[in-house]
Amino acid sequence: MTTTLYPSFSILLVDDEPDWLYSMSITLERAGLTNIITCADSREALKMMTEHAVGVVLLDLTMPHLSGEELLERIAEEHPEVTVIIVSGLNQLETAVHCMRSGAFDYYVKTAEEGRIVKGVKRAVREKELQLENRELRNRFLYDRLEHPEAFRDIVTGDKGMRSIFQYVEAVALSSQPILVTGESGVGKELIVAALHRLSGRKGELVAVNVAGLDDAMVSDTLFGHVKGAYTGAGEARKGMIEQAADGTLFLDEIGDLSLGSQVKLLRLLQEGEYYPIGSDRPRRIRARVVVATHQDLAARQAAGQFRNDLYYRLRAHHLHVPPLRKRKDDIPLLLDHFLGLAAREFGKKKPTLPKELAVLLSTYDFPGNVRELKAMVYDAVSLHQGGVLSMEAFVRAIGERPVQAAAEQPAEPSENPFFGVDRLPGFTEAIDLLVAEAVRRAEGNQSIAARLLGVSQPTLSKRLKQQRGE
Numbered sequence: 271m272t273t274t275l276y277p278s279f280s281i282l283l284v285d286d287e288p289d290w291l292y293s294m295s296i297t298l299e300r301a302g303l304t305n306i307i308t309c310a311d312s313r314e315a316l317k318m319m320t321e322h323a324v325g326v327v328l329l330d331l332t333m334p335h336l337s338g339e340e341l342l343e344r345i346a347e348e349h350p351e352v353t354v355i356i357v358s359g360l361n362q363l364e365t366a367v368h369c370m371r372s373g374a375f376d377y378y379v380k381t382a383e384e385g386r387i388v389k390g391v392k393r394a395v396r397e398k399e400l401q402l403e404n405r406e407l408r409n410r411f412l413y414d415r416l417e418h419p420e421a422f423r424d425i426v427t428g429d430k431g432m433r434s435i436f437q438y439v440e441a442v443a444l445s446s447q448p449i450l451v452t453g454e455s456g457v458g459k460e461l462i463v464a465a466l467h468r469l470s471g472r473k474g475e476l477v478a479v480n481v482a483g484l485d486d487a488m489v490s491d492t493l494f495g496h497v498k499g500a501y502t503g504a505g506e507a508r509k510g511m512i513e514q515a516a517d518g519t520l521f522l523d524e525i526g527d528l529s530l531g532s533q534v535k536l537l538r539l540l541q542e543g544e545y546y547p548i549g550s551d552r553p554r555r556i557r558a559r560v561v562v563a564t565h566q567d568l569a570a571r572q573a574a575g576q577f578r579n580d581l582y583y584r585l586r587a588h589h590l591h592v593p594p595l596r597k598r599k600d601d602i603p604l605l606l607d608h609f610l611g612l613a614a615r616e617f618g619k620k621k622p623t624l625p626k627e628l629a630v631l632l633s634t635y636d637f638p639g640n641v642r643e644l645k646a647m648v649y650d651a652v653s654l655h656q657g658g659v660l661s662m663e664a665f666v667r668a669i670g671e672r673p674v675q676a677a678a679e680q681p682a683e684p685s686e687n688p689f690f691g692v693d694r695l696p697g698f699t700e701a702i703d704l705l706v707a708e709a710v711r712r713a714e715g716n717q718s719i720a721a722r723l724l725g726v727s728q729p730t731l732s733k734r735l736k737q738q739r740g741e
């Protein structure tokens with residue numbers, strides 16, 4: 271079985287004592303840090319650093335030929351981007367201060383508790399990962415490029431904001447830290463998660479678990495699995511989803527609905543990197559990268575005490591928010607055409623021609639169900655289609671079932687308040703005239719669509735327009 275090495279860069283241990291190199295490698299590997307190389311001759315260290323992508327060095331001080339202090343200075347000069355941690359047999363304040371001044375990230379005494387050294391190495395790895403991600407992100411934005419556009423082939427969009435999301439996805443895809451994907455229902459979060467997994471280069475599977483509606487016991491059993499006889503009815507041992515996702519991605523959907531009890535368990539899993547299958551007292555290491563998604567406003571849930579602060583901050587380190595379709599209306603014609611092709615193929619029909627007014631009608635609608643809703647409308651329309659121009663009926667019916675511009679339920683931003691910054695309110699008749707003119711403009715002159723936007727019948731609107739013209 272191939273195992274994904276973590277982190278993506280190597281951790282180099284330099285010490286002339288082979289026993290220490292061996293025991294430290296094992297300790298770090300047990301803590302989940304598997305990308306380790308060792309060097310027992312300090313004169314070889316710089317050469318190894320040019321041959322391997324080294325991100326962190328653990329360096330002994332007392333070594334023959336080339337001392338740790340000398341090597342530290344050479345590393346700081348030739349590889350300033352590499353983080354060096356001193357692990358010395360000497361507990362000397364003066365030496366420690368000197369090393370820190372020469373650029374060391376941290377200083378530990380070998381006799382110190384191993385757990386502290388491991389924590390220090392993990393902190394250095396985390397900082398290095400963030401540095402690399404930031405650099406990557408800066409480059410991507412600077413050159414506005416996508417390294418792997420093919421990873422996003424299923425996501426149809428021409429929107430700039432979505433393109434920035436793709437760039438962010440590429441920048442964090444290799445990170446082992448959790449990733450939070452938010453956005454209203456139906457915006458395409460699952461597609462983003464699939465791209466994240468594809469780009470992670472992880473050889474394991476993408477395993478998705480929808481945690482909404484699972485009680486604490488079900489969450490534990492599903493994620494952690496159980497040993498045989500763990501509880502009445504557990505006749506056979508069962509692997510948890512964490513294990514199924516080994517060397518892959520564990521995708522926890524609807525995380526905003528996770529109960530407070532299960533939130534504690536998830537936090538512990540992310541912090542310790544360990545879990546216990548139910549009925550077992552032997553911990554297992556998680557080897558999957560965790561991605562979570564929710565359509566809920568986690569910050570609001572956190573403020574209401576329904577979501578733990580510590581978990582929220584842990585999850586938020588890498589956060590991407592997929593905008594609703596109403597905020598990227600230029601995507602509507604692209605998606606319309608895409609789904610039309612898919613639906614026609616699925617129903618074995620010729621791709622229909624679109625009525626001219628359809629794009630206008632759809633552009634006036636807010637799509638509370640986002641892309642999923644548009645897709646359903648198109649499939650419905652194509653299933654009824656008899657040939658020639660596509661009928662608007664399925665769309666008009668679907669939109670009619672929902673109040674137009676249902677997004678009014680969303681909290682209004684100042685810029686969405688039509689009276690924001692307006693000192694003088696228009697008179698009643700003037701307001702109606704303004705409203706009518708705006709609806710006709712948005713409907714590109716189509717009176718039946720404009721009437722729908724205003725919530726009046728078409729004859730009523732027509733009468734009003736005639737009155738305005740003095741007819």
Ligand SMILES: Nc1ncnc2c1ncn2[C@@H]1O[C@H](COP(=O)(O)OP(=O)(O)OP(=O)(O)O)[C@@H](O)[C@H]1O
Pocket residue numbers: 424425426427453454455456457458459460461462523564565605608641642645
């Ligand atoms: N940009 C897009 N291009 C093509 N298809 C899309 C796009 N966005 C969404 N879809 C399609 O719309 C449907 C809903 O997308 P998806 O399941 O990814 O949404 P979601 O945000 O995960 O929703 P939920 O929060 O309800 O789980 C899917 O069939 C998906 O393939």
